[in-house]
Amino acid sequence: MTYPITRTVPHDVAAALLLLSRQRLSEDDKGHARTLLGKLDDGHQLIDLAHQKLSLPFVARHLDALKPDWYHPSQLRDRLNEMTLLGLRVSGAQMNFHRKCIAPLKVQHSYFKGLALGAQYYDQNGLRPARDVDLIVDRKQIRAVIDRAREQNYALIDNARTQRILTSERDIDAALRYERVANLISPEGVLIEVHEEIDKHQGIFYGPKILWQAEAVSIKTVPMHSLPHAVHFIYVAYHCARHVWSALHWLADLDAMRNHPSFDHDTVMRTAQDMGMEPLVEATLDFIEGSKRLPDELDPGNSRTDALLELCVLNLEGGSSVEHALRAQHTKYALPFDWLVSPRLGRKILRNRLRGRFRPSFKDYEAVPLPPALRHIYPVIVPVRKLMRGRR
Template identity: 30%
Template sequence: MSAELNPPDATHRLLILLARLKLTEAQRQDALTLCNAIHDWHEVAGRAERHLMLPLVHRHLHELAPPTLSPADASHMRQRALMLVQRNLFVAGEQQRLVADILDPLDIPYLFFKGPALAARYYDEPAMRSCRDIDLLVPRHRCAELLESALQQGYRPLDSETLASDRQSLAFFVAAKSVVTLASPAGVSIEVHHEMDRGAGIYQTDALLDSRELFLAGGTRLYSMPTSELFVYICLHNTRHYWSHLHWLVDLDAIQRHPDFDLASAYACAERRGLVTTLDACMEFYRALAAPEPEHSSHLSQRSREILEVFFMTLQGGLEAELALRRKRPTRQFGFPWQTTPSYRWASRIRKWLKPLKPTYNDYHHLPLPPQWQWLYYAIRPYRALIKRTRFRWPSR
């Protein structure tokens, strides 16, 4: 491990150990031993809430009944956990409303990934998984239609205060952004994707939608990614974010416990996507976390140890630590150089250099042009940027 890295304290070690749906007998004993070192259970509840796994932590501790957890502390934790369970159910209800009010009436092919859809399909108690938003994938050519219907029904765009509701404006907005974020009338954030990997070329939207699978959640028919595909995707996505949220570890555990999961199928999927090294490292990392002191594991590869190190950094340093790590990652899609190739990294740099030249919705809002003339934005944009930077401002009186 890095010399500057502090090992986790007893509270973080306990939360890591509890980041799974079920505990083995050995893990139960290890958890009880760690509980003996806990002196502030309000701190445990606070960290569990920040790491998005308080309901599950409360369930485990209720079953373990450690002697050091007083009835008052247990009651405090239970009340906070129930509030989050209520929130999780509320977000799941908004997902069902989105299907019933927009997606099904418009007959738009879609799939949900992460969030309440993952919880509904793979968790024994879906409300145990904390969900802050909804992730939705739809075909790009149907996005403007979806947004138009959503705006008519009281959804709000969170990406732009100036977004017009006509179809041409919405089509340009979608073309300029790979993810559009809406707020439902009840205030739940919904990320509408038409690309899974923001242009990385790993996933093709049409192929993913063709392979989607149907399942029932609370009586509502929902579509999601095939289990193996989802498992590989969350390994990729969460490694890109340096495993900064503990509920992602629970996701790995929950999917592996599902009857549809097959590790050989997951590796076949990873082979097709060029993500075998990522899956290998994540599986080693996950198995190491089954022990109370994972940093002392003698069987970790160098890649898995790197994941473990950055995981400890984000666990202790929070969002600030994750943002610092993101500034050093080789591309937007990958957290580590060994996940990709030099040619891909060069292509990613070129895309990054060219990005400022791509028209934005602000360009369209400033000067709305019909589709046949929108190529002019590429010529106009550099001058607009220059004017914006050199604009003279009168001093305030």
């Protein structure tokens, strides 16, 4: 496949960044890292990319240990402190939200990614960067959670991008009715995403089962729940694929989970097979190892590992615009390659996407704000609006 992105990041910089973007290195990895770092003149591009791709805490940890000739901690101190302070703010926001809005209501919940993943799989609090909070709750309890949150001075917003605060009961009701994620801004200014599904209508991850199997986790002594171990690994692998490996703290997550004592390869593969995600998980496991030794030349046409590495390396060329350009090449399954899912799951995804064409969104409500008595006609209006947008 040909992508609309030109690769300009030097190979040694990209190889060093992928290798260092993980919690631990073996002795062989350290030797290879020393060789790569010794080829760099000053490390500025490596550090800039690590900051941009959210892996700076891992890279800094290894630079402190390996001490290449050009390295001075002052090169990254300010940016590392910035990420640490943000992580502390997010941590405080998550604990406060849980104490104020989840625990009092005894809500069935499961936090995922972010601090919950860090608490489960990392050996140092705060090592894993976090910018927001994600959790899934029983869909029957979302309204109660949002009502409680608003009483505690959390603001419900339309979406994470525009962040327009919703104040009218009619808008709030529509947002909770038509969106699968309720977006809150905490008093600390942190985005909290309350999900009823974690895979954007694809129907891959079954919410009730996730909640029933949730694992206990504590963040600074506050007891919470997180995704089951196998499901969490599969979800992060899926999330990486959808977002074409645009952030390298996800690579660190996968590496930390793969090397954690709780990782059971047979359970993960059995779960993935049941879900139709076995090809994705196999490719991801190969990618975790392959990213430690980035080849001089990639052969994506003949190597699935190289196909994933190519996307990851291309994403080093910029921010969200590069990710969007790469995601525009996604297949009908909203993934980079059809072979990442089984044919059975592929058919399920297509069925759910077809149903989604008739499902109204909050944007549809904003464009045509029907009163509750007329909302039953949205399934007729929605396909027409999508057809008209496609003709523009």
